[in-house]
Amino acid sequence: EGMLFPERPLEGCHALVTAGPTHEPIDPVRVIANRSSGKQGFAIAAALARLGARVTLVSGPVSLATPPGVARVDVETAREMLDACLAALPAEIAVCVAAVADWRVESEAAGKIKKDADGPPVLRLVENPDILATLARPGPQRPRLVIGFAAETDHLLEHAAAKRVRKGADWLVANSVGAGSGVFGGDTNAVTLLTATGTDSWPALPKDEVAGRLAARIASALSGALS
Numbered sequence: 001e002g003m004l005f006p007e008r009p010l011e012g013c014h015a016l017v018t019a020g021p022t023h024e025p026i027d028p029v030r031v032i033a034n035r036s037s038g039k040q041g042f043a044i045a046a047a048l049a050r051l052g053a054r055v056t057l058v059s060g061p062v063s064l065a066t067p068p069g070v071a072r073v074d075v076e077t078a079r080e081m082l083d084a085c086l087a088a089l090p091a092e093i094a095v096c097v098a099a100v101a102d103w104r105v106e107s108e109a110a111g112k113i114k115k116d117a118d119g120p121p122v123l124r125l126v127e128n129p130d131i132l133a134t135l136a137r138p139g140p141q142r143p144r145l146v147i148g149f150a151a152e153t154d155h156l157l158e159h160a161a162a163k164r165v166r167k168g169a170d171w172l173v174a175n176s177v178g179a180g181s182g183v184f185g186g187d188t189n190a191v192t193l194l195t196a197t198g199t200d201s202w203p204a205l206p207k208d209e210v211a212g213r214l215a216a217r218i219a220s221a222l223s224g225a226l227s
């Protein structure tokens with residue numbers, strides 16, 4: 001019956017999703033960036049919206065259309081992404097899919113750095129804020145369900161399990177990157193979902209099916225927690 005299996009189980013929920021890379025300026029024409037198409041994050045935003053959530057999608061620079069029913073906030077840097085996320089709270093759900101640059105240069109050059117006889121510039125890097133860890137920190141604004149993603153090249157499950165705990169995330173979606181896995185820019189993704197109680201490995205699926213499964217799982221977790 002309709003009350004038990006509503007078509008829009010996330011009606012009334014606000015979901016915050018980060019997606020894409022961040023770009024950290026070196027000078028007016030150069031950046032430090034990560035590889036990320038934004039496809040997986042955009043697919044998750046779309047899937048949550050289909051289930052009735054109000055979705056805020058905070059996106060780094062990508063070339064993707066905004067999914068229907070999603071409110072998009074475009075940012076460039078990690079610090080802008082963090083500010084946009086904090087401004088979007090409160091939210092019941094936070095899904096951090098963005099490939100945030102871990103470092104930025106300590107001070108951006110005001111003008112274009114020129115090649116000259118002194119040789120290549122030495123860049124001094126400083127660490128960016130951790131958006132996932134910030135959102136997951138205990139407090140009145142903490143979303144009920146905070147979910148991270150991790151792409152790892154080796155020791156996938158060990159690294160992912162440690163990362164879930166270190167960042168304070170409820171769930172972590174782990175995927176293996178490396179030759180042929182096609183995570184970056186590809187259309188399929190083979191992921192393992194890690195929660196406090198166990199792991200669940202999904203077969204390689206199109207990114208929008210990964211998104212659909214994750215959104216369904218979010219809906220059932222929240223309905224369990226709320227009922």
Ligand code: CTP
Nearest residue numbers: 096097098100128129130131132148149150151
């Ligand atoms: N993340 C974030 N802000 C950062 C870095 C990462 O929100 N400054 C989020 C990502 O969106 C992802 C999760 O944290 O959901 C894991 O990112 P990852 O780069 O794997 O974690 P790091 O702690 O940066 O570890 P690593 O040294 O492996 O890069």
Ligand code: CA
Nearest residue numbers: 099100101102
């Ligand atoms: Ca990182």
